[in-house]
Amino acid sequence: MQKNIAVIRGDGIGPEIVEQALKVLNKVADAYSHTFHYDDVDMGGCAIDKWGDPLPEEMLKRCLASDSVLMGSVGGPKWDGVPGHMRPEKGLLRLRAGMGVYSNNRPAKIWPQLAGASPLNPSIVEKGIDFIIVRELIGGVYFGKHETEDKDGQLVATDTMSYSEAEIERIGRIGFETAQKRGKKLCSVEKSNVLDCSRLWKKVMHRLADEYPDVELSDMLVDNCAMQIVKNPAQFDVIVTENMFGDILSDEASMITGSIGMIPSSSLGATTCGLYEPIHGSAPDIAGMDVANPIGTILSAAMMLRFSFDMAREADAIEAAVSAVLDAGYRTSDIMPADPAQAAKYQKVGCSRMGELIIQNLA
Ligand code: IPM
Ligand code: MG
Numbered sequence: 001m002q003k004n005i006a007v008i009r010g011d012g013i014g015p016e017i018v019e020q021a022l023k024v025l026n027k028v029a030d031a032y033s034h035t036f037h038y039d040d041v042d043m044g045g046c047a048i049d050k051w052g053d054p055l056p057e058e059m060l061k062r063c064l065a066s067d068s069v070l071m072g073s074v075g076g077p078k079w080d081g082v083p084g085h086m087r088p089e090k091g092l093l094r095l096r097a098g099m100g101v102y103s104n105n106r107p108a109k110i111w112p113q114l115a116g117a118s119p120l121n122p123s124i125v126e127k128g129i130d131f132i133i134v135r136e137l138i139g140g141v142y143f144g145k146h147e148t149e150d151k152d153g154q155l156v157a158t159d160t161m162s163y164s165e166a167e168i169e170r171i172g173r174i175g176f177e178t179a180q181k182r183g184k185k186l187c188s189v190e191k192s193n194v195l196d197c198s199r200l201w202k203k204v205m206h207r208l209a210d211e212y213p214d215v216e217l218s219d220m221l222v223d224n225c226a227m228q229i230v231k232n233p234a235q236f237d238v239i240v241t242e243n244m245f246g247d248i249l250s251d252e253a254s255m256i257t258g259s260i261g262m263i264p265s266s267s268l269g270a271t272t273c274g275l276y277e278p279i280h281g282s283a284p285d286i287a288g289m290d291v292a293n294p295i296g297t298i299l300s301a302a303m304m305l306r307f308s309f310d311m312a313r314e315a316d317a318i319e320a321a322v323s324a325v326l327d328a329g330y331r332t333s334d335i336m337p338a339d340p341a342q343a344a345k346y347q348k349v350g351c352s353r354m355g356e357l358i359i360q361n362l363a
Contacts, residue, residue, distance in 0.1 A: 001035075001309065001311070002034070002036075003035070004036075004037045004039060004066045005025070005036055005039070005068055005304075006038075006039050006062055006063045006066035006070070007039065007040050007069075007070050007071075008041050008044070008063075008070070008074075008095075010044045010045075010073050010088075010282065011074050011075055011088060011282045011287075012073055012075070012076050012283050012284045013073060013282060013283045013287050014044075014071075014073040014074065014282055016287075016288070016290060016292055016294070016351050016352070017072050017073070017278065017294040017297040017351065018071075018297060020297065020351060020352065020354065020355030020358075021070060021294065021298045021355075022038065022070075023355050023356070023359055024355065024362070025301055027362050028305070028311075028314050028317070028362065032311070032314050034311070039066060041059045042056070043071070043074060043088075043091045044073075044074025044075060044088035044091050044092065045074060045076055045079045045088040047088075047091060048079060048088060048091075053091075054074075054086060054087065054088050054091025054092075054094070055092075055094045063095060063098070063275075066273065067272075067308065067309070068272075068275070068276060068304050068308040068309070069095075069273075069275045069276065070276050070297075070301055070304060071092075071275060071276065071300075072282075073277070073278065073280065073283070074088040074089065074092050074282060075087070075282050077284060078284075084146060093142060093143070095275065099267075099269060099274075100138065100269035100270060101268055101269045101274060101275050102136060102137055102138045102139070102170060102269050103135075103137065103171055103174040103267065103268050103269065104134070104135040104137040104246065104265055104266070105132060105134055105265060105268075105303075106133040106134075106246070106250040106254075106279055107131075107133075107264070107265075108129060108131050108132070108233070108253035108254060108256070108257055108263070109130045110129040110130070110256075110258065111257070111258070111262065113323070113326035113327060114258040114259070114262070114326065115258075117259060117335050117336075117337060118257060119255065119256065120230060120233075120256050124231070124232070124233065124234075125256075127233075128234050129257055131239060131253070132182070132237075132238050132239070133239045133246055133253060134171065134174055134175045134238060134240045134241070134246075135242075135247065135250060136171040136241070136246065137246075139164075139167045139243060140163060144160035145158065145159070145160045161197050161244075163197045163242065165200065165204055168204040168205070169204050169208065172204055172205050172208045175238055175240030176208060176209075176212040176217075177212075178238045178240075179212075179215045179237060180212065180214060180215055182238060183237035183238075184215050184216060184237070185216050185218070185236075186212075186215050186216070186218070187217075187220050187225070187239045187240070188201065188202065188239075188240050189219075189220050189221075189222050189225045189240070189241040189249065190219070190222060190241065191221055191222050191245075197242065198242075202219055205240070222241070222245045222248075225239070225241075226248075226249065226252060229249065229252050230256060233253075233256055250263075254279060258335055259335045260279060260280045261278070261280055261292070261293030261296050261334045261335065262293065262295050262296055263278060263280070263296050264277075264296050264298075264299035264302070264303050265278065265300060265303070266300070266307050266308075268308075272307075274304065274307060276300040276301065276303055276304040276308075277297075278299075279296065280296055290350040290351045291350050291351060293332040293351070293354065294332075294351050295322055295354065298318060298355070298358060301318065302314075302315040302318040302319055303315070305318070317362055318362065321358045321359075321362045324361040325357045328361075329346045330347050330353075330357055331346045331347065331348055331349065332348070332350070332351065
């Protein structure tokens with residue numbers, strides 16, 4: 001098969017982690033006789049520097065013309081001073097909206113080899129951590145009105161959140177369908193004791209539930225959910241939630257699996273052209289040092305093969321290679337145990353070495 005992949009290296013550690021994912025994709029292309037064409041697209045802080053815009057129209061067009069987009073990370077302190085509508089992150093939000101990728105899938109799964117890296121009590125980890133957060137990605141407060149006004153000599157900031165029934169219904173369906181393919185348990189997370197958006201959310205989820213009788217639907221308030229994720233993560237199969245709650249809960253969920261550096265994500269809308277990115281940020285403090293963990297990006301590339309290109313065998317092979325490298329005891333610094341006696345059992349490697357090891361283990 002031939003596929004065109006738009007590649008956004010972005011800022012901070014973005015270029016180094018994306019480089020490793022491309023090495024892995026090239027190896028897959030060789031091994032399975034595919035051709036991947038890459039189109040380098042500027043987005044984020046680097047695009048602000050080069051073009052004066054975090055996502056020039058032309059770059060968005062190139063993403064829309066691709067079969068899928070693979071992205072590293074954007075942002076950094078260098079652009080902290082730029083106005084809100086021109087921030088690197090705004091480029092990412094415009095890309096998500098422009099591609100119409102409303103459904104963001106963020107797995108929280110503990111690799112057995114990394115059980116010791118979880119900050120949770122082993123008695124909790126033993127019960128298993130394997131759930132998915134389905135996050136609504138192009139609505140809510142992220143895309144509401146944002147303004148700061150001077151009212152009688154005092155600055156007043158306003159951000160508005162709004163959701164339509166249609167927006168809730170389409171992400172709700174993804175939640176139910178995801179649960180149908182897994183453990184058939186869907187937890188809808190909201191703040192219906194305070195927010196109108198959440199009361200509508202809950203109503204729509206319950207209306208949909210009639211169409212998915214094989215899925216057991218439950219509701220949970222977001223503050224309680226934050227607590228339950230650390231107290232008893234084994235209770236979750238699929239969580240469906242709105243944009244900002246999903247942003248926050250997915251960082252929390254990643255931490256209990258050991259490291260945010262391990263977690264990939266897929267974002268899809270009405271077509272198979274998806275956006276694939278690790279859920280972590282650009283980590284400017286370690287950028288260019290060859291110490292970042294490329295696994296989240298490599299697994300995002302695997303998700304791209306699985307969900308957008310229908311290449312399940314190839315995706316399985318990448319995941320198996322990651323597992324083999326972890327089995328062999330290689331760790332980037334973020335997944336090294338903190339305890340020196342434990343750490344002595346593992347071999348610390350940098351970003352590019354981790355990429356090479358994964359390639360060597362690709363069957
Ligand atoms: C994420 C990130 C983004 C978000 C930022 C970079 C805009 O935190 O993908 O989780 O908030 O969605
Ligand atoms: Mg986030």
